[in-house]
Amino acid sequence: MESVRYPDIFKRLTEVQAQLKAIDKFVSLVYIPGHTGITGNDFANENASKLANSIASGNTDATDNITVTDVYKLATGIVMRSWQRMWNEDSTGRTTYSFIPEVGTEVIFPKRGEVGVSYCRILLHDTMLNDDAFRTGTADTYMCECGQEWQTVEDVLLHCTRYVEARSIMKDYLSNICNNLKSKSKQKRNIEVDESLLMAPFNYTNSTVVHRKEDKYIKEALFDFLSSVDRRI
Numbered sequence: 001m002e003s004v005r006y007p008d009i010f011k012r013l014t015e016v017q018a019q020l021k022a023i024d025k026f027v028s029l030v031y032i033p034g035h036t037g038i039t040g041n042d043f044a045n046e047n048a049s050k051l052a053n054s055i056a057s058g059n060t061d062a063t064d065n066i067t068v069t070d071v072y073k074l075a076t077g078i079v080m081r082s083w084q085r086m087w088n089e090d091s092t093g094r095t096t097y098s099f100i101p102e103v104g105t106e107v108i109f110p111k112r113g114e115v116g117v118s119y120c121r122i123l124l125h126d127t128m129l130n131d132d133a134f135r136t137g138t139a140d141t142y143m144c145e146c147g148q149e150w151q152t153v154e155d156v157l158l159h160c161t162r163y164v165e166a167r168s169i170m171k172d173y174l175s176n177i178c179n180n181l182k183s184k185s186k187q188k189r190n191i192e193v194d195e196s197l198l199m200a201p202f203n204y205t206n207s208t209v210v211h212r213k214e215d216k217y218i219k220e221a222l223f224d225f226l227s228s229v230d231r232r233i
């Protein structure tokens with residue numbers, strides 16, 4: 001159909017296709033319907049035409065030289081913004097979103113496989129702890145064996161009486177990190193140990209900023225704790 005509407009362009013494209021084929025690069029030409037009538041698209045088209053005319057008439061300066069690196073940068077930016085928009089507006093994965101709201105975040109994972117599984121299960125809100133297991137029908141109760149409260153991630157990480165010793169080691173380690181940081185920056189920072197700090201330090205915004213290096217240390221403390229807990233998470 002387009003070969004009828006745009007015979008010159010179609011001829012040129014098939015020539016390029018043949019040239020590529022000669023060097024063993026196979027490209028298929030497919031028809032993609034236009035987007036006329038879609039408000040956002042019409043708006044973008046109109047503005048693109050205006051700008052193109054303005055450049056052509058010399059009213060707007062534009063480079064006639066663009067590098068491959070620039071193209072990659074532009075394309076990456078577009079893809080990342082689109083991915084972020086989807087992640088912001090999605091209706092699933094909201095627990096993971098609360099820990100990692102920004103797409104492209106480099107998440108530190110533990111070296112030990114079983115700790116990694118536990119960490120991922122917590123990120124995905126699908127643990128083997130009674131609170132989740134009861135919800136999915138694989139446990140008879142949501143209570144923790146300590147008898148104190150529901151067996152949630154927060155219980156295991158912060159309150160459960162069964163892990164007092166492991167937790168105190170973790171907290172000592174964390175307070176060491178915080179003290180060192182304070183003396184370096186000479187600024188008192190109020191880092192409170194909670195679930196969000198342990199799970200996603202890089203995303204911790206409770207009146208303070210956690211830097212990349214601290215992120216690594218805090219995660220190490222969490223992973224050591226998880227590996228010392230005698231229960232699969």
Ligand SMILES: [Zn+2]
Binds near residue numbers: 146155
């Ligand atoms: Zn407990």
